[in-house]
Amino acid sequence: MIWFLRHYPITILVAAPYALLFVPMAVFNANPQTPFILRLLGAALIGTLLVETAAGAARPRPRWRPDITAVSASHCHLYLVARLVAVVSIAASITGARAGQGTIFTQLGDEVAASPVARVTALSAGWSYLAFALLLSSFLGGHAKRARVLGWIGLLVAGQIATAALTGITSPLFGFLSFVAGAGAICGLFRVREVVILGVVLLLAWPTLFAVRNDIRVEGGVSVADDVSAQDRMRLDLQLAHAAEYDVPVDVGQPGPSEFVRYGLVPRILDADRPTISTGALINQYLGGSATSSYSFLALGNVYFLVGWLGVPVYFAGWAALALLLLRARGAPGPIRLSLFCFVLAGPLLWSSGYPDAMIAFLQHTVAALPVFVLLLLLKKRMPGRHSVDRKSEVRLPLAADLRTTWRA
Incomplete structure (x- = not known):
């Protein structure tokens, strides 16, 4: 398992949620579209496997020199910046x-939060992922102990929980947790067994979280379906398999190049009058629903539905190639490259994201992170700062071994 994670991290990241949840759920419930789900997953994995195999053949013994500790050592205030970004x-x-x-209440009203406060806070879109990436880089670079980094990540998760309680929408919370688990496992912050334990805890907690979410929605005046249980909402295999019922590709009016530029590169505060963009709402209308609700076949299903079979391996191969370039090209990644790598994992490659909106989100997160990137470059020093710590004395041997096997192939 360690060998495969070391050589095929993106493939593991893409396959894990389907291998652990989708396929077992489909098999257990005798989903007639199980072969379709397996073919769809296989098409995606063809793309990632080809890219990662080619990368391994091009560099059979990739060694990151200088390693990530030395690369991050010049960012002497990295841990401080990471904590500031987390707080913001x-x-x-x-x-x-x-x-x-x-919020679910704004979504059902088909409105955009127009207050100046909402527009200003939107400028920090994706900063929770940025904070995680900088905290991770601080740990890997020897600027902070693992326990302290985990504490700050816990605060980020608490912030996501508080946000979910206010919005009445839990999918961003579970997406963030999935991202944290995947990125943390790939980069050596978490052991595989810790990720498994987290997954089990989430499964056990889901019925309670589902009930709390429904209570929040009812209190806000939003009706909920009494005949839909927490277990029904876990049937993600049905959500994905629904795409098999249509002739693909389908044009629902999804965003094109001009929307990518307008929504991805221009902050809303500079384009306040633009309408909301939601491919999920367009898909829901195509399926016969209203514009105030949305439907997604998840990342894998959306690519198939909107682009077709060929688009699946091409899409995942392209983003896997970018992820590998950010992670491995020209040695170990510094905090900026690691942040961009995390944006790829949190957007286009996240199982719960929606194509093509996740690609726009990747651009938004990158633009929003530019001030922090500039700050990191301005604070960069030639010599390690006083916040550096001796990795050998701070990291326990089993974790150090995990890091070596993860970061060196």
């Missing part, structure tokens, strides 16, 4: 939710 991201997320940004 938590505050902005909660404040924006209180102002109506991204």
Whole structure:
């Protein structure tokens, strides 16, 4: 398992949720579209496997020199910046939710949160992922102990929970947790067994979280379906398999190149009058629903539905190639490259994301992170700063071994 994670991290990341949840759920419930799900997953894995195999053949013994500790050592204030970004991201997320940004109530009203507060907080879009990446880089670079980094990541998760309580939407929370688990496992912050334990805890907690979410929605005046249980909502295999019922590709009016530029590169505060963009709402209308609700076949199903069979391996191969370039090209990644790598994992390659909106989100997150990237470059020093610590004395041997096997092939 360690060997495969070391050589095929992107393939593991793409396959894991389907191998652990989708396929077992489909088999257990005798889903007639199980072969379709397996073919779809196989098409995606063909793309990632080809890219990662080619990368391994081009560099049979990739060694990152200088290693990540030396690369990050020059960023002497990295851990401080990471904590500041974490605080800002938590505050902005909660404040924006209180102002109506991204809530179920705004969504059902087909409105955009127009308050100045909501527009300002939107400037920090993706900073929770950025904070995680910088905290991870601080740990890998020897600037912070693992326990302290995990504590700050816990605060980020708490911020996501508080935001979910205000918005009445839990999918971003589970997406963030999936991202944290996947990126942390790939980069050596978490052991595989810790990720498994996290998954089990989430499965056990889901019925309670589902009930709490419904209570929040009812209190806000939103009706919920009494005949849909927590177990029904876990049938993600049905959500994905629904795409098999249509002739593909389908044009629902999804975003094109001009929308990528307008929504991905221009902050809303500079284009306040633009309408909301939601491919999920367009798909829902195509399926006969209303514009105030959305439907997604998840990342894998959306690519198939909107692009067709050929688009699946091409899409995943392209993003896998970018992820590998950010992770391995020219030695170990510094905090900026690691942040961009995390944006790829949190957007286009995240199982719960929606194509093509996740690609726009990747651009938004990159643009929003530019001030932090500039700050990191301005604070960069030639010599390690006083915050550096001796990795040998701070990291326990089993974790150090995990890091060596993860970062060196």
